[in-house]
Amino acid sequence: MSHKKINPQQKIKILPIENNEKINELIKKIKEQEKTIQVYTETLKRLQAEFENYIKRANKEKETLLQIGKHELIVKLLPIIDTFEKALHSIEADQEKDKVIDGIKMIFAQFFKLLQEHGLKPIEAVGKKHDPYLHEVIKKIDNQEEEGIILEEIQKGYTINNLVLRHSKVIISNGKKQIAVENINREEKNEQK
Numbered sequence: 001m002s003h004k005k006i007n008p009q010q011k012i013k014i015l016p017i018e019n020n021e022k023i024n025e026l027i028k029k030i031k032e033q034e035k036t037i038q039v040y041t042e043t044l045k046r047l048q049a050e051f052e053n054y055i056k057r058a059n060k061e062k063e064t065l066l067q068i069g070k071h072e073l074i075v076k077l078l079p080i081i082d083t084f085e086k087a088l089h090s091i092e093a094d095q096e097k098d099k100v101i102d103g104i105k106m107i108f109a110q111f112f113k114l115l116q117e118h119g120l121k122p123i124e125a126v127g128k129k130h131d132p133y134l135h136e137v138i139k140k141i142d143n144q145e146e147e148g149i150i151l152e153e154i155q156k157g158y159t160i161n162n163l164v165l166r167h168s169k170v171i172i173s174n175g176k177k178q179i180a181v182e183n184i185n186r187e188e189k190n191e192q193k
Contacts, residue, residue, distance in 0.1 A: 080114070083106060083110060087100065120160050121158065123156070123157035123159060123168045126151070127149065129148050129150075130149070133164065135157065135170045136170065138154050140171070140174040143175070145175070147175030148173065149173045150172050152170065155168065155169040
């Protein structure tokens, strides 16, 4: 590679005035663009900080609402606790079985009513057709009922505002299929004797 040596005696070419004006205009536009970029950057930083503050505020408000909800629920549960205390005192003071049963029934009714006021509904089960969205099958039994009919509810299920809170645990009918097979097997055994 060959390198040209610069002669200090060489004259520097001066660009025509038109080119200098164009360069000045370009420099001016670049400075304007830099100012615009700086304004946008500052705006973006400010918006980002505002959004982060909004998130923090929203989380605090959410936490506050949860605390208020807990507070309201506990305030509504206090009368049930009072009724429980009365029932316990009644048991200690009086050994009459019927009064104890009545007290427990009152507590259950009061507690269940409170939960219903907040959207709780029991899931219907016994005698209904099995619905996998509402019922969890624990066992299948051969029975005269149609296949999939719920025979027994082991644990009650609930919905709250149309969302399943807990599935009903159920025993369902396997239908007459197995019973028919068992009857045929019995008949065959009887014939062999």
